[in-house]
Amino acid sequence: MNEKILNSTFEKIKSYIRQNEHEENTPVVNYKEPAQLRNILSPQITDDPVTENEFLQLVNNYLTYAVKTNNKQFFNQLYSGFNLPAFIGDMLTTLTNTSLYTYEAAPAASLIEAEMIKLMSSYAGYTHGDGTFLTGGSNGNLIAMLSARNNFLPQSRFQGYNQQEHLVAYVNEQSHYSFDTAANLLGIGSDNVIKVKAGKDGRMLPQELEREIEKTLSMGRKPFFVAATCSTTLLAAYDPIDEIADITQKYGLWLHADGAFGGSILLSDKYRDKMKGIERTDSFSWDAHKLMNIPLVCSVLLVKNKGVLQHNLTDINTDYIYHDLEDIEDPGKKSIQCGRHVDAVKLWFAWKYYGKQGYAKRIENLLDMSAYAEEIVKEHPRLELMAPRQSFNVCFRYVPEFETDLNEFNLALRENLRKSGQSMVNFGFIGKELTIRLVTSNGELTKTDIEQFFDNLLSTAHLFENQFAAEVYEYQK
């Protein structure tokens, strides 16, 4: 054991964590262009080992140039923040390095995962629910579509999928791209994932869904799967599950809820109505690594009925690994993975630490913070709200005094904020218009952090305006 490396690295980890607590002046990223960073890091592996000091330098460099996703000015992704109990859980998981296929290999983790699935199922209103932790919402959406296909065509497990069947799936036109990937992987084909029109608020229009289903049927094809997105990535819109469930029930289709992003809203009694009807769905993907601020990856796929996953995935001969020696089901039978990282334990530590009430408050704080950001946008004469706020995201842009291409201006604004390390925020397009997307996903955000973000953005915008004015002056001279 190398004591020096051990102690020095742990000291660095501690100071990295502490820095986040006093982060006002620390950049979100020490941005370097790829060629510069390659020079600093020297990622190549050499024939000879590095020295102890060189090794510690690698540790230092890695931490220095990583994006500080735990900095409160990191708004770029649908996840952010630092969660100490979850971090500890993740460290213990890596330290013990068990694998979640059998009780005998991971007894505590098996019990904890089962408990987390039970708890999360209860939030979804699944009374006989089941589920598995897997490698993310994209994977959850895939397994949900696979379950729907095998439910609709049970023989396809053994005989494969016959294209004459011509299965068709339906999603919100603003849904996550993983449904196209899933259809691709399952042999259904992404052309058979129909993108159903959404309203201005980004929510799928149920009458459009029904119209598309009728159209499919009239072509002699077979509708089998509908996904309701529970918080879309750009507008953070929640599809109307109840109204969609009326339709899937009428036509006998599998209804999946993609709550990878917004599923955590179920923790709040005050806001869980956004997902009214969730108990009527057949499956539900939910990323705890997004709004619950658990370190990546922490994602669950829940199904309404026990046995569905095992039947669809692994009801084959696996005696050599699953001995069923104990009075508990081996979790590996519900997964397409064999070796599986323990992701439930970090969530469990965090949930124990905050309690159900504490977590509800964290989620409510996210919505309060996005409401506050929306207010700032509405009140500022140069900020334009690009769409009515649905939940966690505020979409807006800056409109400068002078006439210019607004897309270019706002992209430049965003790039300047990012490369200077002041704030990181992402953007998307509503039609052809570029919109800045502010996501409030860090449970510990305060109004001061939101104000700081707008201070950074507005002072950069003013700087641009001054530069522009100066250029005009030069020109006139």
Ligand SMILES: *Cc1c(COP(=O)(O)O)cnc(C)c1O
């Ligand atoms: C993030 C997201 C996904 C994908 O989840 P990963 O965990 O990143 O694979 C799917 N759907 C929605 C709506 C998302 O926001």
